[in-house]
Amino acid sequence: MEIETPPPPPVAAAVAAAAAISSVLGDDDLLREILLRLGLPTSLLRAALVCRRWLRHASDPAFIRRFRALHPPRLLGAYLSTSAGPAPRLRFLPIRPVPELAAAARRAGAFFDAFKGSAASVYDSRSGRLLVTTFDDRHDSTRQICGPLSPAGDTAVVPPPPPPPPIQLTNDDECLIYHYGEFLPDDDDGRSYFCVVMGYSELQTTVYLYELQDMSWVVRASAAAQLPLLPPRSRVMLFDNAKFYMLSATNKILVCDFPSSSISVMELPNGVLNKHSGCIMLSRGDGSGIFLVHVKESQLQIFHCGKDSDNPGNWFLVDYICLRQVCANLDMTTWPSVDGQSASVKICAVGDNARFVFLEMFGAVVFLDVTSRQADKVYQLTPEDKELVSVRPLMLIWPPVFPPMKEGYDQKESSTQAQTAA
Structure with a gap:
């Protein structure tokens, strides 16, 4: 008769498990590979709180670059603005929510509750921050840089854009028109943003780059050329902290290289x-140039122009998507035919590297993940919405803001690691 071996005492089993875990987590190479597979920056930040050693690995710049390459910045949702009533209506739409990000999505959705009584417009969104203008009952405006993902809902009031610079015209009959573009940098102290002011006439084009530093506007760079351009038909602009791109009404892209x-x-x-x-729509390329997303009838085309290309107009078609196919799961039978209805499909927003696209299709807002070829109808416009004004994607903060290292942070490190892993 086989005699069953009794299980080890609970204390002995716990000690053995802790020793096994420590043998794995005590290996720096294995620990980095484990941290690399966490998937979300929020998970990486929680892991960094375990001890100094974990924090040192998680915050190492080389590791951060590997983590970003494997896990591109995550889209949390989008702020959708419609022209309902006398003031724009703003709401937050979570995109493909996951349980771990539920708290962040709730904070983003409830952020504008504090602006009750004021109309708000989102001008730009970068790395978890928003550039917002609010209007009170007297139509007075206030510029703010907001951090909707911060538990405290960080908000900093900033000055309005600078007045247009004086530009010398060639003759008295020449008419000068100004065009503004406002953009947030990728990372800053929470109180900075850029303003591009372009003055153009029939004979010349002049572009100024302003940066808000210590709550004052400073001219960072300027450029001028004898390039007559017509006013843009729409806000199709892109700024990557070094170059400014704007689509003109002449079917050309103006490129201003500030360096x-x-x-x-x-x-x-x-x-x-x-x-x-x-x-x-134009899309930033993470240092690899720019992308151009174009929709025509039921076809979505994505082009790329390299940063170091000898020919600045040397475009390459890198992706081609049939909207009829990828949107087949969105109850297309209730929509008009896509083919031949080019004006009924519009691009509302695109992600960096053209990873995703927001489309307005026949009264609905559709999110398209370019990589996976999956489309989701995230909002159906109602008669009360009147018209879609803008869609501003909200990305998770990147890079994660790690806590400062403190002395004694790694005391009892082995036991803490074992408890956390368990």
């Missing part, structure tokens, strides 16, 4: 025309 103080013109890809508002 070299030069202005040039880039042609659109072959066969691409700016036929209506919302058919073209």
Whole structure:
């Protein structure tokens, strides 16, 4: 008769488990590989709180670069603005929510509750921050940089954009028109943003780059060229902290390189025309140039122009998506036919590296994950919404804000690691 071996005492089993865990987590190479597979920056931040050693590995710049390459910045949701009533209506739409990010999504959704009584417009969104303008009952405006994902809901009031700079015209009959673009930097102290002011006439184009430093506007760079351009048809602009791109009404892209103080013109890809508002959007390329997303009828095209390309208009078609196919799961039978209805499909927003696209399709807002080819209808416009004004994606804060290292932070490290892993 086989005699069963009694289980080890609970204390002995716990000690053995802790020793086994420590043998794995005590290996720096294995620990980095484990941290690398956490998937979300929020998980990485929680892991960094275990001890100094974990914090040192998680916050190492080389590790952060590997983590970002494996897990691109995560989209939490989008702020959707419609022209309902006398003031724009703003709401937050979580995109493909996961339980771990539920608290962050709730904070983002409830953030504008504190602005009750004021109309709010989101001008830009970068790395978990928003550039917001609020209007009170007297229509007085206030500029604010907000951190909706911060537990405290950080908000800093900033000055309005600078007045247009004086630009010397060639003759008294020349008419000068100004165009503004406001952009948040990738990372800053929470009180900075850029303003690009372009003055253009029939004979010249001048661009100024302003940066808000210590609550004062400072001219960071400027450029001018004898390039006559027509006013833009829509807000199709892109700023990557070094270059400013703007689509003109002449189906060309103005490129202002601030480090070299030069202005040039880039042609659109072959066969691409700016036929209506919302058919073209530009996307940042994380240091690899820019992307151009174009929608025509039921086809979505994505082009890329490399940063170091000898020909600044050397576009390459890198992706081609049939909207009819990817949107087949969205109850297409209730929608008009996509083919031949080019003005009924508009681009509302795009992610960096053209990883995702928000589309307005026949009265609905659709999120399209370009990589997975999956589409979700995230909002159905109602008669009360009147018209869709803007869609501003909200990304998780990147890089994560790690706590400062403190002396004694790694005391009892082995037991803490074992308890956390368990």
